[in-house]
Amino acid sequence: MKTRITELLGIRYPIVQGGMMWVGRAELAAAVSNAGALGTITALTQPTPEALRKEIGRVRAMTDQPFAVNLTILPTIKPVPYDEYVQAIVENGVKIVETAGRNPEPYMPVFKSAGIKVIHKCTSVRHALKAEALGCDAVSVDGFECAGHPGEDDVPNLILLPAAAAKLRIPMLASGGIADARGMVAALALGADGINMGTRFMATREAPIHENVKRRLVEHDERDTALIFRTLKNTSRIFRNSVAEKVLELEYKEGATFADLKPLVSGERGKRMYETGDTEDGTFPAGLAIGLIEDIPTCAELVSRMIAEARALIHGQLAALAHEN
Amino acid sequence: MKTRITELLGIRYPIVQGGMMWVGRAELAAAVSNAGALGTITALTQPTPEALRKEIGRVRAMTDQPFAVNLTILPTIKPVPYDEYVQAIVENGVKIVETAGRNPEPYMPVFKSAGIKVIHKCTSVRHALKAEALGCDAVSVDGFECAGHPGEDDVPNLILLPAAAAKLRIPMLASGGIADARGMVAALALGADGINMGTRFMATREAPIHENVKRRLVEHDERDTALIFRTLKNTSRIFRNSVAEKVLELEYKEGATFADLKPLVSGERGKRMYETGDTEDGTFPAGLAIGLIEDIPTCAELVSRMIAEARALIHGQLAALAHEN
Numbered sequence: 159m160k161t162r163i164t165e166l167l168g169i170r171y172p173i174v175q176g177g178m179m180w181v182g183r184a185e186l187a188a189a190v191s192n193a194g195a196l197g198t199i200t201a202l203t204q205p206t207p208e209a210l211r212k213e214i215g216r217v218r219a220m221t222d223q224p225f226a227v228n229l230t231i232l233p234t235i236k237p238v239p240y241d242e243y244v245q246a247i248v249e250n251g252v253k254i255v256e257t258a259g260r261n262p263e264p265y266m267p268v269f270k271s272a273g274i275k276v277i278h279k280c281t282s283v284r285h286a287l288k289a290e291a292l293g294c295d296a297v298s299v300d301g302f303e304c305a306g307h308p309g310e311d312d313v314p315n316l317i318l319l320p321a322a323a324a325k326l327r328i329p330m331l332a333s334g335g336i337a338d339a340r341g342m343v344a345a346l347a348l349g350a351d352g353i354n355m356g357t358r359f360m361a362t363r364e365a366p367i368h369e370n371v372k373r374r375l376v377e378h379d380e381r382d383t384a385l386i387f388r389t390l391k392n393t394s395r396i397f398r399n400s401v402a403e404k405v406l407e408l409e410y411k412e413g414a415t416f417a418d419l420k421p422l423v424s425g426e427r428g429k430r431m432y433e434t435g436d437t438e439d440g441t442f443p444a445g446l447a448i449g450l451i452e453d454i455p456t457c458a459e460l461v462s463r464m465i466a467e468a469r470a471l472i473h474g475q476l477a478a479l480a481h482e483n
Numbered sequence: 484m485k486t487r488i489t490e491l492l493g494i495r496y497p498i499v500q501g502g503m504m505w506v507g508r509a510e511l512a513a514a515v516s517n518a519g520a521l522g523t524i525t526a527l528t529q530p531t532p533e534a535l536r537k538e539i540g541r542v543r544a545m546t547d548q549p550f551a552v553n554l555t556i557l558p559t560i561k562p563v564p565y566d567e568y569v570q571a572i573v574e575n576g577v578k579i580v581e582t583a584g585r586n587p588e589p590y591m592p593v594f595k596s597a598g599i600k601v602i603h604k605c606t607s608v609r610h611a612l613k614a615e616a617l618g619c620d621a622v623s624v625d626g627f628e629c630a631g632h633p634g635e636d637d638v639p640n641l642i643l644l645p646a647a648a649a650k651l652r653i654p655m656l657a658s659g660g661i662a663d664a665r666g667m668v669a670a671l672a673l674g675a676d677g678i679n680m681g682t683r684f685m686a687t688r689e690a691p692i693h694e695n696v697k698r699r700l701v702e703h704d705e706r707d708t709a710l711i712f713r714t715l716k717n718t719s720r721i722f723r724n725s726v727a728e729k730v731l732e733l734e735y736k737e738g739a740t741f742a743d744l745k746p747l748v749s750g751e752r753g754k755r756m757y758e759t760g761d762t763e764d765g766t767f768p769a770g771l772a773i774g775l776i777e778d779i780p781t782c783a784e785l786v787s788r789m790i791a792e793a794r795a796l797i798h799g800q801l802a803a804l805a806h807e808n
Binding site: 477479 | 660
């Protein structure tokens, strides 16, 4: 398949594995890249910039295909040495960076002078246009469906993608709510040049998380995510389990503060869940795509199935019904 | 175009104009049906069953194409003589009914024995399966994007449509968030057999509402709807204007009751707005498709443009990018 995204990133299929804290490690990223899509390791999953250098080396040892590094810039309690992580990315010859959280303006000059392609994640048309103005090479537009932070506008991709496509000139990835060929073709019809999947790639054989978590992704349906921190204007879509229900109760019935709630859903707890498989210990970001995940294939099986089914859908069913009459 | 919906309903294109209170009158329904889609008049827009009989006659005088009657069954303060409206529908030879609100079980025997095709509107997979079990001929699945009542699950069509398609045997219309060919092709890719549009048909020349309302639909963007009555578990998506903002403020800051709020957004006020063009007098249901409406064409222009663009999208862009490589 050929789109502006495959051309820009030098990949075979217009599918990108989104940045995921604790999940975006070399094993998953390399498997995705070897499947012809774009794998992504997450910078802050590594405890230090030095560890990130090693992780980049591990990806390279497992694939000769393009891959990306995600850099999520968020306010944190403990200061993060972002400049040093950026140096680790640039000095190790990474060619594609996905930025998320705050706008990537401070790091654009160093990325651009290193010839790095920058894909910025956005949750609205206005932020996508801002990213374009800053010189980003592409945007990844996160609809209301997405895992983690969908913003506060609550505009699903059925509207957000065509609204953004009508105004953007740079290529656009559709992110949120996509788990299979149907969603992929829909996103392409809506004006996207490719898709980003996070939650779907968690339920693959190579994802470095406990089997119990993957099984819960298969078992859960489209009503099994929760939007927490809504009252704090910092909405996050997470896996709906007993911990998520507890957070919702404290948030809505008892007016709990962020400081009260954050320990229940901390990144450390999420990391521990992924390791131990105790799926009621904490919770983790999960998108609405959870309602469409029915199996745990390898990344190669997932990507090749999606491409084959997308082609069949376009050349088969859609072409047939669109005939003149 | 040929799909299970065009076959079932005897229409040329898989596009249905959804039932809309005060808007679904003979002029609009006939224009839509004459354009090759399915026009719909709304039973309760007519003050009496006798007036509905006359309105059905008016549609017939303006088109020889199939059309539908919407029957929305909701709890009301003033009792509605539903049985008599149903009789008016059946005795006047109507062939297609769209039911909404409560489940249509009480009226299924009379509709089925009259050979009427019943399309039921649902907001979840479980309700769609229930409608199928009741003998409905098709369902119209309303995603989170839709105008009026999206339910409380907040599942957008990007997920809801494929989730429903995977379980349903009867044909499915996609409803909510669709205003153009891009959304139509996306819905078909996601497993729908056709689409339902409400808000988009309000912004047509033939819609029997004041020009000011149509212009506001063009001006507003994807952030300009509001979800009211959420705290009452009776969520309704409406046009975001000063009245909508007032309702949100009373609802969230002052814990107002339904009885307090309903007069601000009453159907009578909506009707008056449509007549006078005072778009801050009340408010009215409006879906997220509002973000994709850029003009006020005739129904024939809208439908023919959508079909031409859908064909170009499928046979052109999508077919080209799906080529082997």
